[in-house]
């Protein structure tokens with residue numbers, strides 16, 4: 001691992017806490033990612049100090065989750081979350097528990113964590129504290145619950161989906177007993193807030209092995225309590241990779257078009273995700289009838305490429321290679337409305353007509369004429385064209 005700014009800031013935070021007479025270590029995902037030789041960006045610190053004590057040690061802190069023992073320390077340049085050793089509060093229903101119990105030892109804190117790979121700690125000198133065989137499980141590519149899996153999932157049922165997500169991100173297998181416990185407890189996922197489910201699946205879409213995740217949803221029985229047919233075109237997910245979770249949501253929706261509004265509501269898709277989805281759907285439908293210059297102009301490259309890729313999934317005969325899309329798009333005479341040599345003010349100057357909806361109609365017509373290379377994109381030619389086409393009309 002290259003030493004990241006976050007890691008260095010966490011070490012400085014630990015030094016200060018230790019100087020004040022308390023214990024502090026790096027915990028959770030940061031240690032896992034360190035052992036996986038990944039860059040670590042979110043470095044969490046666990047400590048024996050109580051939140052009040054942390055606030056005395058550092059000048060600049062934010063109470064981000066004081067009831068859960070978490071204080072955000074800002075002193076060291078990078079914000080670092082510092083959490084007092086604690087046990088897990090139980091997610092009884094959709095809400096996070098209001099209170100958790102603070103404990104004295106790191107051992108107890110690690111014991112309540114979800115998976116062995118996430119239940120390790122590291123001291124500031126790099127000594128690994130690994131009480132549950134996390135390092136071995138990383139070597140063997142296994143996601144294994146700490147202690148009794150059912151207990152872990154009943155503390156927080158989202159962990160079942162986290163297991164699925166980690167299997168997609170890391171390409172790891174969910175260990176046998178852990179998987180059986182998920183199958184047994186799968187229905188508990190219904191008690192989890194949809195926003196949390198949304199976050200996990202969003203992480204799954206951008207994972208390296210999306211297929212592993214989708215398959216794990218099926219074998220773990222979790223898919224039965226979610227919306228969407230995850231078995232549909234299961235094998236095709238093997239070739240799916242994206243750096244944007246919106247693309248994953250768009251695929252799930254495209255595969256389940258008959259229940260589109262149910263999906264959107266269930267997973268609480270954001271406006272941005274919905275817009276992207278709507279564009280992909282329209283671009284895909286348009287693709288089936290051949291894209292015109294206007295489509296290449298109207299949709300951004302990602303939208304067009306996703307629509308194209310999905311057409312390939314649907315075994316639609318594609319008349320050109322994917323690279324062609326970027327070529328056509330970059331060769332368009334204009335890339336955006338702002339590049340048109342004229343705007344509404346020009347049109348108003350050239351006519352005695354008052355402003356109104358006709359302005360947009362005329363500008364759209366001008367864009368189309370320029371895109372189709374019927375007119376040059378300069379003021380003179382556009383004026384001539386406009387006076388000929390529009391000025392006489394009512």
Ligand SMILES: Nc1ccn([C@@H]2O[C@H](COP(=O)(O)OP(=O)(O)OP(=O)(O)O)[C@@H](O)[C@H]2O)c(=O)n1
Nearest residue numbers: 028029030042112113114115118119156158159
């Ligand atoms: N439902 C959860 C969520 C988190 N954790 C513990 O809290 C740590 C930090 O959680 P979080 O930041 O949500 O996830 P990471 O494991 O760091 O992974 P990522 O950053 O990839 O989400 C985890 O490593 C794990 O030890 C847990 O036990 N149960």
